[in-house]
Amino acid sequence: MGNSKDLTVGKPETVIRNFCLPLFGSIIFQQLYNLADSFVAGKYIGEDALAAVGNSYEITLIFLAFAFGCNIGTSVVTARLFGAKQIRSMKTAISTAAISIGIVCAVLMLGGMLLCDPLLRLIHTPQNIFADSARYLFIYILSLPFVFFYNTATGIFTALGDSKTPFWFLAASSTANVGMDILFVRGFQMGVAGTAWATLLCQGVSCVLSVIFLLRRLRTFDTEGKAPIFSRPLLNQIAVIAIPSILQQSFISIGNIIIQRVINDFGSGVVAGYSAAVKLNNLVITSLTTIGNGVSNYTAQNLGADKRERVPAGHRAACKLVWIIVIPLTLLYFYCGKTLVRFFLDHPGADAMQTGVRFLQIVSPFYVIAALKLVSDGVLRGAGMMNKFMTATFTDLVLRVVLAWILSVPFGPTGIWSAWPIGWVTATVISVAFYLHAFGRKHAKTAAMP
Secondary structure, X not given: OOOOOOOOOOOHXXXXXXXXXXXXXXXXXXXXXXXXXXXXXXXXXXXXXXXXXXXXXHHHHHHHHHXXXXXXXXXXXXXXXXXXXXXXXXXXXXHHHHHHHHHHHHHHHHHHHHHHHHHHHHOOOOHHHHHHHHHHHHHHHHOHHHHHHHHHHHHHHHHOOOOHHHHHHHHHHHHHHHHHHHHHHHHOXXXXXXXXXXXXXXXXXXXXXXXXXXXXXHOOOOOOOOOOOOOHHHHHHHHHHHHHHHHHHHHHHHHHHHHHHHHHOOOHHHHHHHHHHHHHHHHHHHHHHXXXXXXXXXXXXXXXXXXXXXXXXXXHHHHHHHHHHHXXXXXXXXXXXXXXHHOOOOOOOHHHHHHHHHHHHHHHHHHHHHHHHHHHHHHHHHOOOHHHHHHHHHHHHHHHHHHHHHHHHHHOHHHHHHHHHHHHHHHHHHHHHHHHHHHOOOOOOOOOXX
16 A cells, blocks of 8 residues: 555544645645746746746636646545545546546647637736747646646545655656756746746656556555446546536636736736735645645545544644644745745836735735635535535635725725735635534534535
8 A cells, every 4th residue: 555544543633744744845846836937037037027927827727726626526535435445446436537637638728729819818918928928828738738647646645645755756846847947948048938848847757757656556455356447426426526626726716817917907017026926825825725635635534434523633733734834934925025026036126026025915914814714625625515615715716806806996906915815814704614513513423424
């Protein structure tokens, strides 16, 4: 079984810490991919290049939404079957997911290539960064098979209780990506396209290696008879988790694109400052989301093993962990915003600097609230309570998009940034209420898998 671990035994706090910390490390390295692109573009090409990468990034999040949904759908079902010791069905679920994900990826690549330019026009991309934005986005679309199958492979590793193997893959590939970005941009003079090609190359190597290691890991699990390669009932189980997760992330991405359109109307200087600040923000939120995914796997394994009483202890342990992580980051972002923005830009204009610093100062104090929401979301998703999970998520999204649009008129960019905390606080109240209703002391014994 290699490094696979049963998350249904041991002290929950220790299990959560040992399982989720490597996940946190993995996502930090994964974020280095895009941070490296932005860093190299801003430092070695210029402010417009950083704006182009940041502008394209909001559209790439739509594709990442599908990859994330496929990851979590496959991961939760795999974890549930692994916790129940149904290894043969688990292998069938994995192969079923691989076939389905290949089809989804092919459709998205075709659609992305056809809609690349129209999407950039739709969000009012400034003309001075349009060509670079389109070039970066097209190359990213070519990398989608690597993005999808890498995310799915890491999701399966975590479902098996192994969060360390994905960490080592990401640590190596993302570190290499920084060097490749600099080589392609400074050495080969490839401009913004160089950052995209470097990322594609490193993601490709990481994907191939992770899939090979996953296949070797699966061969260590013995089954009675050969597992079928496809199962419609298991596909339905995966889809029940994956589709709401895809919709959730897709609508968040669409919301971000709408917000990006509002921001674009303030000019490329504001776009550049926002691009730097939102990368730093996404580093925190994506890290917390990944720990939430770990909580989903923990919850799914324990519910699959009929150990429901371990779920609240896991929730409490995860909350402690994420708060320990976000409090220092909050202080760093709030007090060192100028230094962090300069990390991306050598000579930022006044608009870029003011935008980046103000965004971080408004948003970062509320990371502790967002952390609580994302851990609670992880339990709801791992328990298959997707309607409740979607309700909390869409409340956050709708509030952020609508308020960003409304508040931008009287308050400018500051009004847009103020929408983030309002959405987070409201959605956290809803998500925690759902969690307590299902797993609080009065209800823990009656909460059941759908």
